[in-house]
Amino acid sequence: MxxxxxxxxxxxxxxxxxxxxxxxxxxxxxxxxxxxxxxxxxxxxxxxxxxxxxxxxxxxxxxxxxxxxxxxxxKCFGSKGLTAPSGWWPLSGSVCLGVEAFTGSPFCLDERNLRRHAVIVGSTGSGKSTTAKKIFKELAHNKLVLDWHGEYRGVAKRIECISLNRLRSLGQLELMDALANSLKLTDAQYYLLMKVVQMLYAKGGEFGIRDIIFYLKSLEELSRWIRESKYSLLRKLEMLTVRGTCKFEITDLESLTEGGLVIDLSGYVTEYAKKFVSHAVLAYLFAKARGGELKRTYVIVEEAHNVIPKSSELSVADKIFMEGRKYGLHVIAVTQSPRAMSENVMKNSYVKIIHGIREVDDAKYVAESVGDPSLWKEIISLDVGEAIVAQRKLARVIISNS
Ligand SMILES: Nc1ncnc2c1ncn2[C@@H]1O[C@H](COP(=O)(O)OP(=O)(O)OP(=O)(O)O)[C@@H](O)[C@H]1O
Ligand SMILES: [Mg+2]
The missing domain is CATH 3.30.70.380 (Ferrodoxin-fold anticodon-binding domain)
Structure with a gap:
């Protein structure tokens, strides 16, 4: 600066x-x-x-x-070498994270760089969520967090449960996408589910996961493959209805566009449900963004390797990484398992915030993704709260914990 x-x-x-x-x-x-x-x-x-x-x-x-x-x-007296005192300069359009390790001068990201998506990587306990919270607080735009472990309490208005009883507003394609990506469907299961979903959309009125289950149960078992696929699909769908501390209070997807929200997924018992809600939220926002109905919005995705895993199929999250920028939808992916994540995330994130990584292969993978294979030695030596921030060039930064 x-x-x-x-x-x-x-x-x-x-x-x-x-x-x-x-x-x-x-x-x-x-x-x-x-x-x-x-x-x-x-x-x-x-x-x-x-x-x-x-x-x-x-x-x-x-x-x-x-x-x-x-x-x-x-003349200005005593003005030589003026440096910005941290916390004093709320640079319009900048996201200040802390100070540069070697110079002590304030380190801020240009918000416009974050529009080209970001990724925060690091081993468990290295300071990823603390950094993500800092970005969340500093961003002066619509913002949401998909909070897998309930780590963002007190950061913003918290939503405990997204209603799984009112799915019509999601749209047919988006719903199928969210179900297919969270439940890992076979072709046969996808086909049966599509029949039921098409029927529910054609019928009109509100519906939820329990209605999908109800109509799937009533599907005629005309052949052995239908019977087998139907029951394996039912077992997966039932996972979405397991109640944890999440009481299925109704928070409709429509209310997500207001922004400034933490979606606490820790109340859902099954990973299936956490994944489904994550995909549903992303699919809903992406559809709204493409329709020009969403203000510029940032989504922090915790445990991103679960939501955007390495897979041969493109999920809605992959598509946001590839196309979201031009519609004003931007993702900040947070993960401790960079190699388990879709390659699209590292490839399409302009800002990479690298905290300490203990696993050498992960450190090497991340170092290569920023075009500096020798950087892995520095990555494994970073202390808690320290990060290498890679944009056009690299900076070593001490992240402020306030
Ligand atoms: N910038 C920082 N300055 C000082 N302490 C920090 C900083 N970042 C993190 N810490 C300390 O490290 C702890 C772990 O941080 P954090 O929860 O952000 O890690 P994490 O990488 O998200 O871990 P996990 O993968 O387990 O979610 C915090 O409770 C805090 O005490
Ligand atoms: Mg964390």
Whole structure:
């Protein structure tokens, strides 16, 4: 981050309002943050600008301010090497994570880089969720967390259960996608399920997993394969209805578009249910985003290897990694098992936040994915809360835990 200061002598009575609005406009356009301070007793006006890239902004501002009647450019005393105090500069459009390990200067991500998706990797206990929470708090956009272990309590409004009784709003294709990806269906099971789902959509009215089970049970068993597939499919669907601490309170998918939510999946007993809800949420948001009905939204996906696993089939989450950016839907995948995750995640994440990894093969895989095979030695030596952040170039960062 580059910070610059320009100072002016106030030689006349001055209305600061147009200057402030001009300053905020140019700063916002350039992805910078700026501040004007008027020192009445000393009759000076100080303009401070911090940018991630643009060094020239202060010259543009100086030239514009010099044209203002009542201002005269003056020397800034003690302004050399101005660095942004952490926490003071809420750079518009930036997500500040902590400080650079070697320089101690604040480290912020440009929010626009996160639009090209991100991945946070690291062994268990290395600090992944702490970093993800930091990003969640800093992001000034619609945001959701798919929280597998209930780690995000107190971070934002929490939803315990997504209703599995009201699935119509999901859409037929999205529902099939969510079921197929969470239940790992065979072709025969997929075919039977599709028949039932098509029938429920054609029938009209609300329906849920229990209705799917009910109609599947009533399907005629005209052959042995139908009978076998039907009962194996029923066993999988029943897994979605096992009640844990999640009381199946009704939170409709529609309410997800309001953003700023933590979807706590820890109450679901089975992995099947956690996966189904994750896929349903992603499929719903993606459909809304493609239809232009969703404000820019970020989704943090915890345990991403479970939601976007390595597989020959493309899941909705894979599709979001490949196409979500242009519809304003962005994912931050969090995982301790990078090799178990779809290759699309590493390939399509512009920002990679790498915490300490103890498993050498995982560390080597991640090092290769950032184009620096020798980096694995540094990755295995990172302390808790330390990370290497890879964007266009690498930075070693100490993540702030506040
Ligand atoms: N940036 C940090 N600064 C200081 N301590 C940290 C930081 N990040 C994590 N910790 C410490 O490490 C512990 C584990 O962090 P965290 O829960 O974020 O790890 P994790 O990688 O998400 O682990 P898991 O894979 O088990 O979910 C935290 O409880 C905290 O005490
Ligand atoms: Mg965690």
């Amino acid at each position: 580059i910070c610059r200061r320009a100072c002016f002598k106030v030689v006349d009575d001055l209305d600061l309002t147009p200057l402030i609005s001009y300053l905020s406009q140019v700063a916002e356009k350039s992805g910078c943050d700026a501040k004007l301070t008027l020192n009445v007793s000393r009759k000076t006006l100080v303009c401070e600008v911090c940018c991630l890239r643009s060094k020239k902004l202060i010259d543009v501002i100086k030239a514009r301010f010099a044209a203002v009647k009542g201002l005269k450019a003056s």
